[in-house]
Amino acid sequence: MLKDITLGQFFPGSSPIHRLDPRTKLILLVVYIVALFMAKSWVSYGVMLAFLLVVIKISAIPPKSIVRGMKPVVMILVFTGVLNLFFTREGEVLVHFWIITVTSGGLQRAVFMMARILMLITGTFLLTYTTSPISLTDGLESLLNPLKKVHVPVHELSMMMCIALRFIPTLIDETDKIMSAQKARGADFENGSLMERANALIPILVPLFIGAFRRADELATAMECRCYQGGEGRTKMKILRYHRNDLKAFGTGAGVLVLVCILAAFGL
Numbered sequence: 277m278l279k280d281i282t283l284g285q286f287f288p289g290s291s292p293i294h295r296l297d298p299r300t301k302l303i304l305l306v307v308y309i310v311a312l313f314m315a316k317s318w319v320s321y322g323v324m325l326a327f328l329l330v331v332i333k334i335s336a337i338p339p340k341s342i343v344r345g346m347k348p349v350v351m352i353l354v355f356t357g358v359l360n361l362f363f364t365r366e367g368e369v370l371v372h373f374w375i376i377t378v379t380s381g382g383l384q385r386a387v388f389m390m391a392r393i394l395m396l397i398t399g400t401f402l403l404t405y406t407t408s409p410i411s412l413t414d415g416l417e418s419l420l421n422p423l424k425k426v427h428v429p430v431h432e433l434s435m436m437m438c439i440a441l442r443f444i445p446t447l448i449d450e451t452d453k454i455m456s457a458q459k460a461r462g463a464d465f466e467n468g469s470l471m472e473r474a475n476a477l478i479p480i481l482v483p484l485f486i487g488a489f490r491r492a493d494e495l496a497t498a499m500e501c502r503c504y505q506g507g508e509g510r511t512k513m514k515i516l517r518y519h520r521n522d523l524k525a526f527g528t529g530a531g532v533l534v535l536v537c538i539l540a541a542f543g544l
Contacts, residue, residue: 285445286408293335298415300522301403302508304529308399311536319544321391327532328395334451337405345401346394353390360386369488386531402465404441411514413438418516443491450487 284317293301308327313323324338325404332342407415417434455465458479465476 281457286292287337287341287405288408289336289406291334291336293331293402293523296406297518297522297523298407298411299419299516300518300525301407302412302415302419304525305399305403307533308527309396311533312399314533314536314540315388315392316540317544319321320539321388323532323535323539324395325391328389328398331402332398333407337401341405342401348395349397353393354394357386357390360389382485409442411437414442414512414516416542439495442503443488446491447484447488451484454483467468472473 298312308324312324314323332339361378361382362376364382364385365377366379366380367384368378368380369377370383371378404412413434416437417431420430421430421433434512459465463476463479465473467473
């Protein structure tokens with residue numbers, strides 16, 4: 277299960293999505309999220325799904341990798357669907373048994389919420405799959421530059437966020453190694469009561485936190501040895517520039533957002 281968590285991983289490639297400016301991808305992700313929350317009907321969700329499938333096709337990311345990355349969020353999807361299914365009292369009653377009531381409105385909302393979460397996570401995964409951590413840091417810092425006028429440490433915030441994202445796969449690998457070592461010593465993480473399984477996780481969490489702090493200290497030492505002094509006065513090896521493909525991507529994203537808004541205005 278841990279190996280299925282692919283958030284933070286970068287798949288090198290030369291697709292048009294990979295070649296887009298990181299600022300373009302960050303802005304389009306925000307536009308995509310806004311359009312996703314504006315969608316209110318099957319038609320709108322169909323438009324968003326078609327747009328997402330086209331982006332996946334253009335990015336040349338293997339669909340198996342995306343599906344594998346979705347496995348850890350299955351429980352979240354099921355929990356969200358159940359909540360909306362049984363606690364929404366709108367529309368025609370489809371099933372009524374004891375205290376359980378399923379309505380047409382609840383069923384529709386459950387499907388919509390599950391689809392929204394699924395497409396939201398997939399879009400976020402595509403950003404990390406097609407953008408290197410360094411490019412993501414530069415793009416985020418560039419977009420947040422106006423906040424420097426109010427003395428917000430933009431470079432440090434961007435660096436911390438991207439370092440945290442970068443170390444997710446590393447910590448997952450470390451957790452998998454610790455769990456394998458504990459299983460070899462006879463630990464059981466799957467059987468027993470909830471409290472017993474929770475107690476069995478303590479031998480995993482302690483060395484994992486110790487290893488995380490050790491890696492953080494080593495990274496800080498390495499940055500100090502390279503005379504890292506923050507973002508002021510630093511030059512960049514790759515200067516971010518918008519190209520024609522970025523303009524096309526902006527136009528496509530704006531078109532999808534306008535289309536979804538029009539559909540929402542007409543109740544479609």
